[in-house]
Amino acid sequence: MKPQHIQELRAFNRFYTNIIGLLDRHILNSNYSLPEVRIMYELYHRSALTASDIIALFDIDKGYLSRILKKFEKSKLINKISSPSDKRAFVVQLSSKGKKEFETLNKASDKQIENFLKNLPDKDCDDLIKKINEAQKLLKKGLGHE
Amino acid sequence: MKPQHIQELRAFNRFYTNIIGLLDRHILNSNYSLPEVRIMYELYHRSALTASDIIALFDIDKGYLSRILKKFEKSKLINKISSPSDKRAFVVQLSSKGKKEFETLNKASDKQIENFLKNLPDKDCDDLIKKINEAQKLLKKGLGHE
DNA sequence: TTATTTAGTTGACTTTGTCAACTAAATTTT
DNA sequence: AAAATTTAGTTGACAAAGTCAACTAAATAA
Numbered sequence: 283m284k285p286q287h288i289q290e291l292r293a294f295n296r297f298y299t300n301i302i303g304l305l306d307r308h309i310l311n312s313n314y315s316l317p318e319v320r321i322m323y324e325l326y327h328r329s330a331l332t333a334s335d336i337i338a339l340f341d342i343d344k345g346y347l348s349r350i351l352k353k354f355e356k357s358k359l360i361n362k363i364s365s366p367s368d369k370r371a372f373v374v375q376l377s378s379k380g381k382k383e384f385e386t387l388n389k390a391s392d393k394q395i396e397n398f399l400k401n402l403p404d405k406d407c408d409d410l411i412k413k414i415n416e417a418q419k420l421l422k423k424g425l426g427h428e
Numbered sequence: 429m430k431p432q433h434i435q436e437l438r439a440f441n442r443f444y445t446n447i448i449g450l451l452d453r454h455i456l457n458s459n460y461s462l463p464e465v466r467i468m469y470e471l472y473h474r475s476a477l478t479a480s481d482i483i484a485l486f487d488i489d490k491g492y493l494s495r496i497l498k499k500f501e502k503s504k505l506i507n508k509i510s511s512p513s514d515k516r517a518f519v520v521q522l523s524s525k526g527k528k529e530f531e532t533l534n535k536a537s538d539k540q541i542e543n544f545l546k547n548l549p550d551k552d553c554d555d556l557i558k559k560i561n562e563a564q565k566l567l568k569k570g571l572g573h574e
Numbered sequence: 575t576t577a578t579t580t581a582g583t584t585g586a587c588t589t590t591g592t593c594a595a596c597t598a599a600a601t602t603t604t
Numbered sequence: 605a606a607a608a609t610t611t612a613g614t615t616g617a618c619a620a621a622g623t624c625a626a627c628t629a630a631a632t633a634a
Binding site for chain 2: 283287288289290291292293294295296297298299301302305320323391392395396398399400401402404406407408409410411413414415416417418420421423424425426
């Protein structure tokens with residue numbers, strides 16, 4: 283690794299922090315915070331998780347999570363099913379209202395990205411996706427050795 | 429652009445949000461918040477900016493910025509030089525203490541990235557940087573048409 | 575059985591960020 | 605040039621986001 287590499291990766295990080303910030307701003311105009319949406323995302327895709335699972339996934343404070351789930355419960359986005367095998371724990375699932383809500387957010391995010399990509403000629407778009415996929419693969423390789 | 433592209437870019441965004449979050453956690457153990465460090469970064473590299481310049485750069489709330497600069501001033505990281513041409517405005521510069529402080533943070537960030545990259549074989553590292561640079565170029569092209 | 579650990583909750587708190595009202599100087603309009 | 609508007613930055617009041625530690629109750633280990 284050359285010293286230059288460090289500087290270039292950091293430059294990319296600054297750049298991409300801005301992009302992500304821009305995209306996230308969008309979500310922040312919804313009624314949900316970033317962590318909330320990410321939790322919904324996981325619940326949507328994994329169907330059932332305990333609070334502890336979510337803590338492990340995101341390394342989020344358990345008090346904070348507890349409140350987020352309480353908010354979700356209050357607005358009927360989730361069902362808490364108390365685990366029969368462990369009476370302290372419960373499994374969380376998105377309710378159908380929760381699923382619908384997530385799908386709405388998800389579609390909006392898709393639209394946003396679509397809108398962004400549509401300014402890029404097809405060839406460039408194809409290239410871009412190839413490159414980020416390859417980059418991601420390499421990054422994962424790097425992380426694997428942590 | 430194919431529908432698949434949207435999904436892949438979004439997957440990358442989720443992935444990279446985690447990476448950035450991981451890297452930033454580091455800064456958050458320093459005595460500075462992310463916006464603070466980013467402001468220092470700009471001051472370090474551009475040498476002199478007005479508060480309005482900074483607002484334009486980051487699209488940050490001016491009240492919030494005002495307090496950040498006040499904090500910097502209190503800990504003698506910056507000098508406020510009131511502009512002779514506009515008595516409402518002032519130009520901000522890092523003091524030598526401020527420069528030193530930033531350099532310390534900056535070195536720690538370099539180390540962190542170095543540490544991350546050192547797990548990646550040289551060839552991969554080279555590839556990775558090429559790919560993110562190319563991706564960045566394409567992304568900028570996309571943004572240019574917004 | 576006692577001790578320890580684990581799952582989740584709650585209260586008190588800090589940090590981060592937003593909003594609107596405000597002062598003073600600069601600029602535009604008439 | 606006087607009045608009206610805009611711009612630069614500050615301040616107070618507040619909301620949202622996040623942290624920390626004490627707590628209950630159940631599970632597991634000694």
